[in-house]
Amino acid sequence: MQKRSSFFAVKPSTCTEHLAVLVSFLCLTATFCSVLSQLTVVVYEEDPALLSCIYDDPLPPSVSAYWRDQNDLVVLDIINNQEDRASQNMQFKGRVSSFPSLYSRGNFSIVMSNITMTDSGPYDCLIPKVDYQTKIKLTVLAKPPVTTVVTLTAPPSAVTMVTASLPLLSAVLWATCCLN
Numbered sequence: 066m067q068k069r070s071s072f073f074a075v076k077p078s079t080c081t082e083h084l085a086v087l088v089s090f091l092c093l094t095a096t097f098c099s100v101l102s103q104l105t106v107v108v109y110e111e112d113p114a115l116l117s118c119i120y121d122d123p124l125p126p127s128v129s130a131y132w133r134d135q136n137d138l139v140v141l142d143i144i145n146n147q148e149d150r151a152s153q154n155m156q157f158k159g160r161v162s163s164f165p166s167l168y169s170r171g172n173f174s175i176v177m178s179n180i181t182m183t184d185s186g187p188y189d190c191l192i193p194k195v196d197y198q199t200k201i202k203l204t205v206l207a208k209p210p211v212t213t214v215v216t217l218t219a220p221p222s223a224v225t226m227v228t229a230s231l232p233l234l235s236a237v238l239w240a241t242c243c244l245n
Contacts, residue, residue: 107204113178118190118199120171128194130173132161135186141175143168180205 108114118130132140138154141161146168150158163175173190182205190199 103200103202105202105204107206108180109206109208110180110182111208112180113176114180114184114203114205116175116177116188116190116201116203118173118175118192120173120192120195120197122171122195124169124171125194128168128192130168131189131191131193132173132175133189133191135188140177140188143173177203182207 104117106114106116116132118132127145128143129145130143132142134140134154138156139152140154140157141163142149142152143163146165148163148165153161157177160178161175162178164172167174173192177184180203185203185205188201188203190201192198
């Protein structure tokens with residue numbers, strides 16, 4: 066009987082080990098294995114939303130990051146550590162800001178203001194130089210109705226006066242309603 070040669074030096078024995086070997090093989094044969102982060106952000110209409118994109122490892126001196134929405138529209142481009150709004154979609158003009166002083170620390174997060182229901186959906190932050198991607202699902206909720214509580218304060222004498230005149234008012238109302 067001829068001995069079969071194995072592609073793998075170590076034969077996987079469990080399902081988990083098979084999966085680990087397969088993932089390792091795919092990463093070795095792929096051109097790159099990008100880091101992927103997924104977040105969910107929930108905000109109310111008209112409130113600002115912070116969409117986080119933070120890369121923790123050291124970065125080269127000049128890096129670019131690209132924010133896109135579900136329709137691949139340009140939310141914001143950060144090219145060589147500078148905001149580039151030339152190709153920014155009109156839907157996001159004047160509503161998106163970032164933190165330039167934090168780019169060198171890997172923070173390419175953005176704040177989107179005046180959120181509307183149409184802003185709901187997935188957003189991507191791509192940092193191609195380090196093969197990093199953050200996916201964010203933005204969920205926009207209708208703003209809850211504002212409940213106003215009014216507290217009236219009155220001096221004790223005013224409360225006593227109102228209480229003292231209440232029987233007289235009741236008698237007048239009873240006479241008006243019931244005697245006619």
